[in-house]
Amino acid sequence: MFVDVVEKSRSGVREEALPARPQPPSPAPRQGWLDALRGMAALVVVFEHSLDALFPEVRAGAGQWFNFGHYGVLVFFLVSGYVVPVSLERRGSVGGFWINRVFRLYPLWFVAAAAGTVFGVQGVYTALPDQLADNPGISALAHLTMLQDLLQVVSVVNVFWTLSYEMVFYLLVTAMFAAGARRAGTTGMLAFAAAALTVGxxxxxxxLSRGAGTAQVVVVTAVVLLAAAASLACRGRLRACGTAAAAVLALVLLGVNSRIGAWQSLAILATMFAGTVLHRLDRGQLRWKKSGWALVCVPVASIGAAWAFGPGWGMPDDQALAFTRGWSTAVAAAWATFLAARLLRHRPMPRALVWLGLISYSVYLLHPLAVQVLRRLTTDPGRFSLPERLGMAVLLLAVVLACSALTYRAVERPAQSLGRRLSRRAGSRTLTTETLTTGPAGVRPPGRPPLRRRPRPWPSPAAVRPGRSTRPPG
Structure with missing residues (x-):
């Protein structure tokens, strides 16, 4: 809304439009079906990591045909792709978006990383990996970038590897937003899917780490990311160059320095961009006839690449076959689950699953620590009966949920609230600066010559109604 200020003078009328203080967009309401998906995916990942400690027979049987861990993280990736780019566009502020992301991810991440380090030093189940113990500075720097899985640095908590791909997605989305290609999700999805199937x-x-050295790659990555972060305080071409440099670095690391192999990394990014395309289709921003068919390419390419290239590291033939089958069925099941939940998105979801979705990040990061304690206590699961192991599974889940609820209330929620306040301030400053710099449509911004109108000719005495003065004002 704009306030028109009209100044009258002898020569005519001068009009200026002064912008009212812009308001940042209000937070979008939570979507229960997405929270339910997060909660379900978190439970599946917990189940996957408890198999060796409690149910090795499931690993030996169903694990040869279905990978529960891949299924859970692929659902997470689809959800992230569905919501993250739209969150950036709704805010309209790159700085506000990153403030929100930092306060969303890092506070609890620090808690989990510190606990994982203590567990490793104390040898609760396994000792701290030699790479982390021998090079603590480089390892810590790699972890701070959250790209450690693409820097050939072992994660201090095993589930941290997925955050590296989340970070790559954030960097790419930010660069696309800064460059003005805000709705190029279909192109990105098809490009990553095609690359996974052809050159993956x-x-x-x-x-890259083998050729240049892990330490050098980590330092260069940290410097580029710091420069990109500094560019967010700038505007125009400098910001676009900074975000583009970070995106190019992320693509290079994704292609030639991934721990899990290029084809799987590319398939993960294609899956996340597919989530973005699904959201745009649901909002009517894309047409099903033009973009809907392209969605089929992502699971087909992901499964085809697995059968064409196999695992990205050395495995015996029987394990490689189990990996390929498990990945393929996990991809198909993750897509089926997401699409089924999407069809039910207008219906109320079970409150338990929605609540699990709220604390799913805590569940995801903290459960490996509880599993380490469990594996220390159950070194030989065969000596426990099935009812005893089921009881231990219930106890494990209760401990994980209790700790996650506590960290959500004590760490996540306060940090998210602070991040939202700071991001709103950043968004308000961005909107104010843009308005004063460019001005809205039809309004001349300050600093330009004011718009002057020609004086309106006064009517002749014959055209004036009786009783009305013909004398000009002043």
Whole structure:
């Protein structure tokens, strides 16, 4: 809304439009079906990591045909792709978006990383990996970027590897937003899917770190990300260059320095961009006839790449076959689950699953620590009966949920509230600066010559109604 200020003078009328203080967009309401998906995916990942400690027979049987862990994280990736880019566009502020992301991810991440380090030093189940113990500075720097899985640095908590791909997605989305390509999700989805199926098996895993050295790659990555973060305080071309440099670095690491192999990394990014395309289709921003068919390419390419290239690291033939089958069925099941939940998105979801979705990040990061304690206590699951192991599974879940609820209330929720307040301030400053710099449509911004109108000719005495003065004002 704008306030028109009209100044009258002898020569005519001068009009200026002064912008009212812009308001940042209000937070979008939570979507229960997405929270339910997060909660379900978190439970599946917990189940996957408890198999060796409690149910090795499930690993030996169903695990040969279905990978529960891949299924859970692929659902997470689809959800992230569905909501993250739209969150950035709704805010309209790159700085506000990153403030929100930092306060969303890092506070609890620090808690989990510190606990994982203590567990490793104390040898609760396994000792701290040699790479982390021998090079603590480089390892810590790699973890702070959240790209450690693409820097050939072992994660201090095993589930941290997925955050590296989340971070790559954030960097790419930010660069696209800064460059004005805000709705290029279909192109990105098809590009990553095609690359996974064609050249994904030809790109060498970890080649950059082997050639240049892990420490050097970590330092260069940290410097580029710091420069990109500094560019967010700038505007125009400088910001676009900073975000583009970070995106190019992320693509290079994704292609030639991934721990899990290039084809799987590319398939993960294609899956996340597919989530974005689904959201745009639901909002009517894309047409099903033009973009809907392209969605089929992502699971087809992901499964085809697995059968064409196999795992990205050395495995015996029987394990490689189990990996390929498990990945393929997990991809199909993750897509089926997401699409089924999407069809039910207008219906109320079970409150338990929605609540699990709220604390799913805590569940995801903290459960490996509880599993370590469990594996220390149950070194030989065969000596426990099935009812005893089921009881331990219930106890494990209760401990994980209790700790997650506590960290959500004590760490996540306060940090998210602070991040929202700071991001709103950043968004308000961005909107105010843009309005004063460019001005809205039809309004001349300050600093330009005011718009002057020609004086309106006064009517002749014959055209004036009786009783009305013909004398000009002044």
């Amino acid at each position: 098996g030809l790109l060498p895993a970890g080649a």
